[in-house]
Amino acid sequence: MAASSGVSTLEYSKRRRAFAIGALALGAFGIGLTEFVVVGLLGPLGEDLEVSIPAAGLLVTGYAASVAIGAPIMTVAGTRLPRKIMLSVLMSLFIAGNVLSATAPGYGVLMAGRVISALCHGAFMGIGPVMAASLVAPERRSRAIALMMTGLTLSTVVGVPFGTALGQRLGWRSAFWAIALIGAAALAAIIAFVPARPNDTGGGLRREFAVFRRLQVWSVLTVTMLGWGAAYAAITFLEPILTRVTGFGTSTVPWLLLLFGAGLTAGNLLGGKLADRALTPTLYGTILAATAALAVFAFAVHERVSAVIMVFVLGVASFAMVPVFQTRVMDVAKDAPSLASSVNAAAFNVGIALSAWFGGMAIDGGLGLIAPVWIGVALGVAALGVALASGVVERRHRHRGRRPETS
Secondary structure: OOOOOOOOHHHOOHHHHHHHHHHHHHHHHHHHHHHHHHHHHHHHHHHHHOOOHHHHHHHHHHHHHHHHHHHHHHHHHOOOOOHHHHHHHHHHHHHHHHHHHHOOOOHHHHHHHHHHHHHHHHHHHHHHHHHHHHOOOHHHHHHHHHHHHHHHHHHHHHHHHHHHHHHHHHOHHHHHHHHHHHHHHHHHHHHHHOOOOOOOOOOOHHHHHHHHHOHHHHHHHHHHHHHHHHHHHHHOOHHHHHHHHHOOOOOOHHHHHHHHHHHHHHHHHHHHHHHHHOHHHHHHHHHHHHHHHHHHHHHHOOOHHHHHHHHHHHHHHHHOHHHHHHHHHHHHOOOOHHHHHHHHHHHHHHHHHHHHHHHHHHHHOOOOOOHHHHHHHHHHHHHHHHHHHHHHHHHHHHHOOOOOOOO
16 A cells, blocks of 8 residues: 555655565666667567668667657656656556567567667656655665666676577567566556655756756766766677687676676675765765776786686676766755756766767777777776866865855
């Protein structure tokens, strides 16, 4: 039974809070699975729909672009809706997109299904953390965000290999049907366990947009784009680096990716715990750790033992940043966090796209497979620089007794 309007967040039972966060994590799991499962099914998709592999690859690119564009649009469209209703609408849209993908008679309809699914991605991953944080005491909000994001990491560790195997065995459409079922389960759990509150509609569209007048909001978005771009500069090309530089066989790569995924999960939970203790030092520390891990990885990858160690370390250091970035953007836009959080989710995808583009250009230019890793180091240094500069500005304005709005 949903909580009455007189029941505060802190009075919610521990079990119901866990179920509510679990419902959000299940939604994140399905969303992460949808984004990445196509990577393992490009061959079967291309053959069945009679399109080239590059054309099939556009299903990944189109999804990422739709996430970046759709996150603010969908969040703005649902500004006046209570967050529980908006999350339910987004998950319903997600289910519809995957059903359309599963039944697509041709490439164009499949792309349309991918775009529809992607439209809910950024908004869900923006509004979801805001809801997760509201379910717990303020000193535990980063851990709540991290728990929700665990669904995303598990989709990489478990979901994508399972979805790929299912698609290869029963046909690529079966993977989309399975994802639609996961979405249905997430929708039912959101309806059953996520609380509806009369005060979660925010202050309207004008208030949501007003936070973008603040320099600190744009600083966080920039740090997210650069920091996550730094991580993905290496992650995007991890498979060819491990096979062509380190010398691992292709049969070993799935196990190494599983190890990397375990690192992602551990880093996500660690970042959330540390952020609850001291957010600003954790922001600086996680960016520095990820940048240092990339630099060490560039040298360690030439030896198998050190490469294996650094695959795990890189996973930990990379994903430790995620709950920190999400908490930080909610802090600087705390009076209207939904749109800012959704745009931050889009910033993650912009970082992925830019780093993959720069890395691909470096490889095509003959700089080698390690070049993207050094590009990641440069992006990490830039992210740390922006974060430190933002911290200086914030401290100066705090001493003057005002918020850094536009300067």
